[in-house]
Amino acid sequence: MSTIRLLVGLGNPGPEYSQTRHNAGFWLVEQYARMHGHTLQPDTKFFGNSTRIQKGGMDLRVLQPMQFMNRSGNAVASLANFYKIAPEEILVAYDELDLPPGVAKFKTGGGTGGHNGIKDIVARLGSHDFHRLRIGIGHPGDKSKVTGWVLGKASQADQLLMDDTITEACRSIDILLQQDMRAAQQHLHSFKAQREK
Structure with a gap:
């Protein structure tokens, strides 16, 4: 059994951001909660x-x-401090420029990849040791276009790829919680391989 006690999804609040690529982490946690018959409720104590x-x-x-x-x-x-949850018991889902739409990957620790949400979590936790679930959103090809890209809406084709991947990623999180990281990674990898056939 994995010891993940906190699943976090990153994004920006507000209707103007809800459909943007940068909110892939939000989409994942909303869907994961739905799959388990829950909805996320405002919790001001934890911002x-x-x-x-x-x-x-x-x-x-x-x-x-x-x-x-x-x-x-x-x-x-x-939230982690309140419930005494250690960094290695946290899984953070977020959008990843370096992966194409349709791909998601687990990773433990490591750098921030220039992602502002991950940078802030590292700074606040004082640790890099949390687990990550990177959801591919693709790259616009030019550094100067990155901001517009992450804060823009994906094409219909890319959105469908991301939606499918998020569904499989949610299933992988269940596998991670019931078994271990290796089994979860294998599930995500086999999903990608099947789709490429």
Whole structure:
């Protein structure tokens, strides 16, 4: 059994951002909560929306920080400190420029990849040791176009790829919680391989 106790999805609050690529992490936690019959509720104590999913041996808190991407760490650290959740018991889902739409990958620790949400979480937790779930959104090809890209809407084709991947990623999180990281990674990898056939 994995010891993940907190699942975080990164994005920006507000209707003007809800359909933008940068909100892939929000989409994931909303869908994950739905799959388990929950909805995320405003939780001002932790600067975001949250829910708690308890099933079998699973006791998972799900969090959507609502203070804009570059201040995501505030919500994460507040909840983690309150419930005494260690960095290595946290999984953070977010958009990844370096992966194409249709691909998602787990990763443990490492750098921030220039992602403002991850940077702030590292700063607030004082640790790089949390797990990440990177959801591919593709790259516009030029550094100067990155801001417009992440804050823009994906094409219909790319959106469908991302939606499918998020569904599989949610299933992989269940596998991670019931088994371990390796089994979860294998599930995501086999999903990608099947689609490429």
